[in-house]
Amino acid sequence: MFEVLGLEFFRNALIAGVLASIACGIIGTYVVVRRMVSVSGGISHAAFGGIGLGYFLGIDPLLGAAAFTVATALGMGALQLRARQQMDTIIGAVWAAGMAIGILFVYLTPGFAPDLFSYLFGNILLVPGGDILLMGVLVVIIVAVVALLYREFQAVTFDPDYATVMNLPVERLSLLLLVLVALTVVMLIRVVGIILVIALLTLPAAISRLYTTRIWSMMLLAVALGIAFTLTGIGLSYIANVPSGATIILVSTLAYAGALGVERLRQDD
Amino acid sequence: MTAPVIEVEDVWVRLRGHTVLEEVNVAVYPDDFYAIIGPNGGGKTTLLKVILGLLRPTRGTVRILGETGGAARRKIGYVPQFRTFDFEYPITVQEMVLSGRLGHITRIPRRYDEEDHTRAQEALETMGIAGLADRQIRNLSGGEQQRAIIARALVGDPKVLLLDEPTVYVDAPTAAQFYHILDWLRRQMAIVLVTHDIGVIPEHVTRVACLNRRLYTHDTNEITPDMIEAAYHCPVDLIAHGIPHRVFSEHVEEE
Numbered sequence: 433m434f435e436v437l438g439l440e441f442f443r444n445a446l447i448a449g450v451l452a453s454i455a456c457g458i459i460g461t462y463v464v465v466r467r468m469v470s471v472s473g474g475i476s477h478a479a480f481g482g483i484g485l486g487y488f489l490g491i492d493p494l495l496g497a498a499a500f501t502v503a504t505a506l507g508m509g510a511l512q513l514r515a516r517q518q519m520d521t522i523i524g525a526v527w528a529a530g531m532a533i534g535i536l537f538v539y540l541t542p543g544f545a546p547d548l549f550s551y552l553f554g555n556i557l558l559v560p561g562g563d564i565l566l567m568g569v570l571v572v573i574i575v576a577v578v579a580l581l582y583r584e585f586q587a588v589t590f591d592p593d594y595a596t597v598m599n600l601p602v603e604r605l606s607l608l609l610l611v612l613v614a615l616t617v618v619m620l621i622r623v624v625g626i627i628l629v630i631a632l633l634t635l636p637a638a639i640s641r642l643y644t645t646r647i648w649s650m651m652l653l654a655v656a657l658g659i660a661f662t663l664t665g666i667g668l669s670y671i672a673n674v675p676s677g678a679t680i681i682l683v684s685t686l687a688y689a690g691a692l693g694v695e696r697l698r699q700d701d
Numbered sequence: 702m703t704a705p706v707i708e709v710e711d712v713w714v715r716l717r718g719h720t721v722l723e724e725v726n727v728a729v730y731p732d733d734f735y736a737i738i739g740p741n742g743g744g745k746t747t748l749l750k751v752i753l754g755l756l757r758p759t760r761g762t763v764r765i766l767g768e769t770g771g772a773a774r775r776k777i778g779y780v781p782q783f784r785t786f787d788f789e790y791p792i793t794v795q796e797m798v799l800s801g802r803l804g805h806i807t808r809i810p811r812r813y814d815e816e817d818h819t820r821a822q823e824a825l826e827t828m829g830i831a832g833l834a835d836r837q838i839r840n841l842s843g844g845e846q847q848r849a850i851i852a853r854a855l856v857g858d859p860k861v862l863l864l865d866e867p868t869v870y871v872d873a874p875t876a877a878q879f880y881h882i883l884d885w886l887r888r889q890m891a892i893v894l895v896t897h898d899i900g901v902i903p904e905h906v907t908r909v910a911c912l913n914r915r916l917y918t919h920d921t922n923e924i925t926p927d928m929i930e931a932a933y934h935c936p937v938d939l940i941a942h943g944i945p946h947r948v949f950s951e952h953v954e955e956e
Contacts, residue, residue, distance in 0.1 A: 465790055580810045587800045590790050597753050597779050598804030598857070599771040641791060645837035650791050 441557055445666055445676070448559045451567045452623040452632070453658030455574050459616040460637035460658075461651045462609055466589040469634055471508060471610070474523040476617040476629040478504040478530025483551045483626075484537030493551060494563060497621060501614035504530065509610040513603055554625030554677030556666060567619050574612055578651075585609060586647055623662065624677035635684040636661065639691045661687060704767055705730050706776075706861045706891045707752060712761030714747055721747045722758070725916045729861060734883070734905055735893045739912035745895045746782075748912060749865055753779055766860060775804040778859030778890070780850050783870045788839050794849050795834040798824055801853035817856075824852040828882070844875040851882070861891040868896065880905060 463472050482500025486493030504526060511522055538548060550558055578585065587595040588605045595602045613633075620629045640653035665680030672679075707729040714722040721744045729735050739745050750756035752763055754774050765773035792800075801824075802817040825831040828848040830841075838846060847867065854862060864883075868876040883892055884905050894906070911917040 465787075583800065583803060583811050583813070586792065586796070587803050590787065590792055590797070590800070591781070593753070593755055593781060594779060594801075594853075595803075596755055597774050597777060598801070599775055600803060644791055645793060646791055646796065 445556045449662035455616040456658045457655030460633045464637040473630045474527045477527045480534035481530040484534035487541045488537040498618045505610040505614035509607045556676045628681045631681045635688045708764040712758045715759045733891045734907045736906040736909045737895045743913040776860045778854030778862040780864040782865040798852045801856040820856045824855040828852040864894045
């Protein structure tokens with residue numbers, strides 16, 4: 433299968449997989465330790481509204497998704513900081529409303545939406561060069577922001593009340609973190625699709641957490657695991673000629689189950 | 702007389718239509734070891750949140766060292782309830798203690814300098830956990846975890862230490878050790894202890910107040926029967942459950 437490495441679409445797929453894994457490992461770490469999994473699920477499904485909006489306006493659907501998810505993340509964050517109750521209901525509502533908006537926009541757009549399916553389920557083998565560039569820029573932004581605000585994010589995700597007492601800008605930092613989650617979600621749409629985003633965002637970090645004692649080491653291991661899962665998934669899906677997104681997710685889920693099983697055995701000893 | 706470190710003035714809190722705090726006034730002085738007791742649901746946590754600036758009161762003001770607002774709160778060392786703490790979080794003891802310095806760092810982005818590291822090391826040594834600095838907080842005993850949380854509060858040079866139900870989830874020897882530490886710390890700062898467990902009010906406190914929506918104070922370290930009755934509405938039951946008799950005034954013992 434090595435001759436396929438010479439093909440541009442395959443190289444693009446590998447690069448996209450690596451870029452997505454970097455973002456996932458870093459942001460997924462915060463999602464896991466701060467227990468933001470359901471909020472992230474809501475944000476990722478709301479992204480479909482942005483995809484639909486992109487089709488409707490005739491712009492790159494991924495660009496539409498980026499704007500839409502960031503706005504959704506900020507809205508949910510503001511609600512979370514103020515409402516404090518029934519957050520799971522609000523997340524469920526945003527989740528469904530985003531999907532519904534997407535369906536309406538796609539319906540209203542004249543003609544047929546050709547690669548709608550690839551946004552829902554991902555197709556890393558079809559990532560165009562322009563999207564690689566967009567993903568690269570997003571990774572640089574994510575890495576830079578986290579490197580600059582590592583201590584602040586640690587304080588806010590570990591003990592937000594204490595961070596407030598220390599007079600840190602907890603509200604702004606929390607919103608910024610949600611914006612980073614939104615940008616990461618947008619990157620992952622190409623790789624595994626909206627429906628499966630949450631798995632790639634959380635599974636590498638969840639496994640990494642079992643073996644690490646600090647945020648930065650958890651991030652590094654999560655990035656490495658993400659790269660291993662996506663590359664394995666791409667390879668397997670190419671050989672077996674099955675959808676890449678689903679294969680990547682199944683590889684990750686199996687690894688997670690295996691890690692939990694091993695952990696259980698170790699504790700029994 | 703010296704100025705109070707914490708001044709709570711006519712604070713009222715209404716949450717979802719219920720009055721949780723009513724006309725609460727507290728003044729904590731630098732040499733106070735102040736215990737606030739009261740039943741669960743009596744508003745203890747709410748009062749703490751108001752003092753810490755986590756909750757805005759419906760009415761009234763809170764002053765820390767004579768100032769209001771966020772910057773003044775950095776003078777508070779806060780020791781949150783054990784139960785609410787996320788010990789699974791991937792953070793080492795040293796990182797956690799260092800994070801207590803963040804409020805004092807003004808340059809952006811915030812970076813720890815040599816002084817921050819020195820202060821963290823001192824706090825770890827004060828609490829006797831310097832040898833555990835590189836452990837993840839999950840891998841500590843309950844007593845060690847509690848000392849780590851106090852160490853984080855100490856690195857910020859607090860003028861007052863605020864403790865929320867500190868002995869609920871620790872065993873008796875650990876609690877005794879813990880009060881020993883507090884006795885030592887109170888030479889350097891005021892201490893406010895909030896608990897529903899009257900049995901653990903040690904002889905060390907200088908003042909006691911009972912909180913059940915209203916605050917019933919008494920300028921001594923005695924819990925008087927009228928305070929208990931006002932705060933709990935069921936004095937007999939409480940006495941039957943064994944309050945150490947030293948906290949009662951003479952005439953109660955004679956009864």
